[in-house]
Amino acid sequence: MASVTGKNAVLASHAENRAIATLQQQFPNAVLDATFDHKELTLTVAREEIVNICRAVQAAGYNFLADVTCVDGYPAHPRFQVTYHILSHALKERLRLCVPVGAADASLNSITSVWPAANFYEREVFDLFGVKFNGHPNLRRIMLPEDFGAHPLRKDFPVEGYR
Amino acid sequence: MSEILTAPLPVEAPLDRTMILNMGPQHPSTHGVLRLVLEIDGEIVVRLTPDIGFLHTGIEKTCEAKFYQQVVPLTDRIDYLSPMANNLCYCLAVEKLLDLEIPDRAQWLRVLLSELTRLNSHLVWLGTHAMDVGALTLFLYCFREREEILRIFDCVAGQRMMTSYFRIGGLSLEPPLDFYGRVQNLLKMLPEKIDEYENLLSGNPIWIQRTQGVGLLSAADAIAFGVTGPPLRASGVDWDLRRDMPYSSYEKFQFKVPVSNGCDVWSRYIVRLEEMRESIKIAQQALDGLPEGRIKADAPKIVLPDREKMKTQMEALIHHFKIVTEGFAVPAGRVYQAIESPRGEMGYFVVSDGTAKPYRVHMRNPTFATLQALETMCVGRLLADVVAIIGSIDIVLGEIDR
Numbered sequence A: 001m002a003s004v005t006g007k008n009a010v011l012a013s014h015a016e017n018r019a020i021a022t023l024q025q026q027f028p029n030a031v032l033d034a035t036f037d038h039k040e041l042t043l044t045v046a047r048e049e050i051v052n053i054c055r056a057v058q059a060a061g062y063n064f065l066a067d068v069t070c071v072d073g074y075p076a077h078p079r080f081q082v083t084y085h086i087l088s089h090a091l092k093e094r095l096r097l098c099v100p101v102g103a104a105d106a107s108l109n110s111i112t113s114v115w116p117a118a119n120f121y122e123r124e125v126f127d128l129f130g131v132k133f134n135g136h137p138n139l140r141r142i143m144l145p146e147d148f149g150a151h152p153l154r155k156d157f158p159v160e161g162y163r
Numbered sequence B: 001m002s003e004i005l006t007a008p009l010p011v012e013a014p015l016d017r018t019m020i021l022n023m024g025p026q027h028p029s030t031h032g033v034l035r036l037v038l039e040i041d042g043e044i045v046v047r048l049t050p051d052i053g054f055l056h057t058g059i060e061k062t063c064e065a066k067f068y069q070q071v072v073p074l075t076d077r078i079d080y081l082s083p084m085a086n087n088l089c090y091c092l093a094v095e096k097l098l099d100l101e102i103p104d105r106a107q108w109l110r111v112l113l114s115e116l117t118r119l120n121s122h123l124v125w126l127g128t129h130a131m132d133v134g135a136l137t138l139f140l141y142c143f144r145e146r147e148e149i150l151r152i153f154d155c156v157a158g159q160r161m162m163t164s165y166f167r168i169g170g171l172s173l174e175p176p177l178d179f180y181g182r183v184q185n186l187l188k189m190l191p192e193k194i195d196e197y198e199n200l201l202s203g204n205p206i207w208i209q210r211t212q213g214v215g216l217l218s219a220a221d222a223i224a225f226g227v228t229g230p231p232l233r234a235s236g237v238d239w240d241l242r243r244d245m246p247y248s249s250y251e252k253f254q255f256k257v258p259v260s261n262g263c264d265v266w267s268r269y270i271v272r273l274e275e276m277r278e279s280i281k282i283a284q285q286a287l288d289g290l291p292e293g294r295i296k297a298d299a300p301k302i303v304l305p306d307r308e309k310m311k312t313q314m315e316a317l318i319h320h321f322k323i324v325t326e327g328f329a330v331p332a333g334r335v336y337q338a339i340e341s342p343r344g345e346m347g348y349f350v351v352s353d354g355t356a357k358p359y360r361v362h363m364r365n366p367t368f369a370t371l372q373a374l375e376t377m378c379v380g381r382l383l384a385d386v387v388a389i390i391g392s393i394d395i396v397l398g399e400i401d402r
Helices: A007-013 A018-026 A047-059 A118-129 B002-006 B059-063 B068-076 B083-098 B104-133 B136-157 B178-201 B205-211 B219-224 B265-288 B307-312 B314-326 B366-378 B383-393 B397-401
Strands: A031-037 A040-045 A064-072 A080-088 A093-101 A107-109 A132-134 B019-023 B035-041 B044-051 B333-341 B344-352 B360-364
Touching: A007 A018, A007 A031, A018 A031, A018 A040, A018 A047, A040 A047, A040 B333, A047 A080, A047 A093, A047 A107, A064 A118, A064 B333, A064 B344, A064 B360, A080 B344, A093 A107, A093 B333, A118 A132, A118 B366, B035 B383, B044 B366, B044 B383, B059 B068, B059 B360, B068 B083, B083 B104, B083 B333, B083 B344, B104 B136, B104 B178, B104 B205, B104 B265, B104 B383, B136 B178, B178 B265, B205 B265, B205 B383, B219 B366, B265 B383, B307 B314, B344 B366, B360 B366, B366 B383, B366 B397
Parallel strands: A040 A093, A107 A132
Antiparallel strands: A031 A040, A064 A080, A080 A093, B019 B035, B035 B044, B333 B344, B344 B360
16 A cells, blocks of 8 residues: 555545544544554544543554654654554554654653553653653653653754763 | 652552562573562562663664664664564664565575574573573573574674674675575474473473462453563463564464463463474475575665675775765655564664664564563562563563663
């Protein structure tokens, strides 16, 4: 299948996709953008609804949270793209959810209540990007020392030289 | 910053009945630098908190400063027991971004070497796991066979552990002629060696007592915690990416996916042993049916030319110079490529902004997620069982901390 970009084009060409059907039905306004590229479906969704959306796609058969990570688009606005990779064992299909998060209020709700697997991943994103997850049971640094004082995977953190 | 420092440590319970025990990071049974903070009531584990990050080297950040082809040697260092699996996963991800066609011969050799990597990794797991539980003999047996696999890696890649043999677009070199004979000898020798390990362990009453019914993890918990690979299959979930979402022409191979419903340390042992037998079959199929052809994709601007051509043809020399000094641009986009590594689902999330350096590389490593299930498996068990359970999830701290 060729790559498709643009929300309406993807939603129309993949209307039979279980995740798209579910989200169109339950959260018609929460899907901000959609891309289908390299046979991978990416849905950009609203920050406020992420927990409810995860619960909905989990109920729709996407049962396994594979990964949570973040991409820093500095100096773009909104700066961060928190990215969730979700897998369905039954459908043998992957789904990528992206949540744009601004730099001023870099926080979103934790999905540990939906998938406990998100616990370490959200701590990692918090540690390395400084994005906070509200409602996380134990939001502490995971890789770096507690007094490190910076978030090294941010693009404005230098790779070499002195800080 | 202040809120990070003031956040309560998870293990700060009133210490009237229980005590806090620190295990690691220099504990031999934690296979590296895993630190566990255990709250114990007598000898029973009440709470367990893993503390990781001692081996954090910022590989994901380093990748952003390298050309795409320079990231390959970094991937070896993530999971140093299965370097080829990391190479494969990263190369597949970048090849997906580039839409590269990989010749059949390269794909089959990749499958063959991936399965040898799985055998290598499982041999280390079996030896160290058995040693943790007290069966010291097996360690030497497993390392004897592993040595032969490392010699094969040495002969094909010039390196025993940090192979970097898979390249974006294929393989770095055609394997030397004695490679095939050595692999054939290994594959012929291994099945009876695995029977030998099984003879040493499976009937051993101490081994049975230390593993059966220990470290229970239900299928629902395993999925909730993101557990993949042999621990997931030992909890009765029939899921293997090689069969269910095939990559690198795994769909052309016949193999069984061992599954067990025991959910304990014993079933993880059985599943991995069976997996080793299946790996031998896959490797044998790859060796027998190895297609003729090239080992590199036909993409002169991405794949380095052969040395011979580079020294005799002007155009090849220019390509060589350009690739080495400037790298190659990868079209903008993002991909997530997952493979079934010896430990479970290994995924590389690569974001490209259209330049010659990756904008972001993220590794989804299997034992990072599996570690979250450790508390569920250990609570209510004896302290000594923690050692057996850590062995059964086969952790590698290099890939947890990255």
